[in-house]
Amino acid sequence: GNSVTQMEGPVTLSEEAFLTINCTYTATGYPSLFWYVQYPGEGLQLLLKATKADDKGSNKGFEATYRKETTSFHLEKGSVQVSDSAVYFCALSLPGNQFYFGTGTSLTVIP
Amino acid sequence: AAGVIQSPRHLIKEKRETATLKCYPIPRHDTVYWYQQGPGQDPQFLISFYEKMQSDKGSIPDRFSAQQFSDYHSELNMSSLELGDSALYFCASSPRAVMNTEAFFGQGTRLTVV
Numbered sequence A: 001g002n003s004v005t006q007m008e009g010p011v012t013l014s015e016e017a018f019l020t021i022n023c024t025y026t027a028t029g030y031p032s033l034f035w036y037v038q039y040p041g042e043g044l045q046l047l048l049k050a051t052k053a054d055d056k057g058s059n060k061g062f063e064a065t066y067r068k069e070t071t072s073f074h075l076e077k078g079s080v081q082v083s084d085s086a087v088y089f090c091a092l093s094l095p096g097n098q099f100y101f102g103t104g105t106s107l108t109v110i111p
Numbered sequence B: 001a002a003g004v005i006q007s008p009r010h011l012i013k014e015k016r017e018t019a020t021l022k023c024y025p026i027p028r029h030d031t032v033y034w035y036q037q038g039p040g041q042d043p044q045f046l047i048s049f050y051e052k053m054q055s056d057k058g059s060i061p062d063r064f065s066a067q068q069f070s071d072y073h074s075e076l077n078m079s080s081l082e083l084g085d086s087a088l089y090f091c092a093s094s095p096r097a098v099m100n101t102e103a104f105f106g107q108g109t110r111l112t113v114v
Helices: none
Strands: A003-006 A011-014 A019-021 A023-026 A032-038 A044-050 A056-059 A062-065 A075-077 A086-093 A099-101 A105-110 B005-007 B010-013 B019-024 B031-037 B044-050 B053-057 B064-068 B074-078 B087-094 B109-113
Touching (some): A003 A099, A023 A032, A032 A062, B010 B019, B019 B109, B044 B074
Antiparallel strands (some): A062 A075, B005 B019, B087 B109
């Protein structure tokens, strides 16, 4: 079946620290991979995506590389800010199919 | 740019009542998804529609039903509400013909059952 396994939180970091949130997937086929972010009280917003192996998605200093050999899509940021505090969801989709989400990782960045 | 519109934003109902949630997708998006997100939980897929037909079905209770109308908006009908139905309900839309596209989410409807 299709599923996403995401690093459990919560994660607490100091400002300017390096962030990694692990995400691995299982899929029947060739999925597209996404990271969504949910700020308090808001809906899910697309952070970045990658649609094929070795693609790198990037946005707002966040990056993730689609690794087919390790079925992973880890989210990284070199220097987090307080404003990055949110819940991050890894997700996959297959053509014509629903989205599958990971459990979400709560990130708190302290000054 | 137009986004996914959900109404109402907040809803309070009593046990055993019914509720109807509405979702207006982005123009020209033909696929609508419904998700339920409990407190501190990840979004759980409920059901999706493509071109007004049910496309996929997830963990939607039998007490719930949904449909997509000719203008592509969708409604989630919830009956015999239970306390455990209290959650944030998200709608998302996407254009299925566009390969590898993301789903665009609405702000959600927060349902509280008392």
